[in-house]
Amino acid sequence: VQLVESGGASVQAGGSLTLSCAASDFRFDNYAIAWFRQAPGKEREGISVIRVPGGDTAYADSVKGRFTISSDRAKNTVFLHMNSLKPEDTADYYCACLLFLGGGRPDLQPILSRHSAEFDFWGQGTQVTVSS
Numbered sequence: 001v002q003l004v005e006s007g008g009a010s011v012q013a014g015g016s017l018t019l020s021c022a023a024s025d026f027r028f029d030n031y032a033i034a035w036f037r038q039a040p041g042k043e044r045e046g047i048s049v050i051r052v053p054g055g056d057t058a059y060a061d062s063v064k065g066r067f068t069i070s071s072d073r074a075k076n077t078v079f080l081h082m083n084s085l086k087p088e089d090t091a092d093y094y095c096a097c098l099l100f101l102g103g104g105r106p107d108l109q110p111i112l113s114r115h116s117a118e119f120d121f122w123g124q125g126t127q128v129t130v131s132s
Contacts (some may be wrong), residue, residue, distance in 0.1 A: 002121075005021050008127045019093055029053075031097055032098045039088075049069070051105070063082075066083050066084045067081065080093070086130060
């Protein structure tokens with residue numbers, strides 16, 4: 001399994017970007033995809049997560065109302081639509097997959113606080129730079 005992020009770029013404050021997280025060789029039926037970001041000198045922050053299937057979502061307060069997560073299950077791709085970008089959104093953005101084996105449906109919000117080692121797969125990251 002591989003997760004590949006794309007869509008990172010340099011944009012002006014107030015602009016928009018959409019990041020993609022594409023999964024290859026992926027044949028799981030019950031999982032969540034989360035987006036994390038890490039700015040230079042800061043800890044990794046979980047910002048959004050979506051359950052597949054189901055589509056329910058959760059967001060960190062720092063991005064709520066500005067970012068939207070969505071999925072295209074047929075393409076095994078999860079998107080992060082980012083609007084009203086701020087300089088403090090500058091970071092490397094990563095997607096990660098958490099498998100729900102055995103049919104479990106845990107709450108999504110706590111997933112954003114889970115340790116990185118708890119996730120089953122990670123992408124390599126894509127860089128977002130927001131200038132003022």
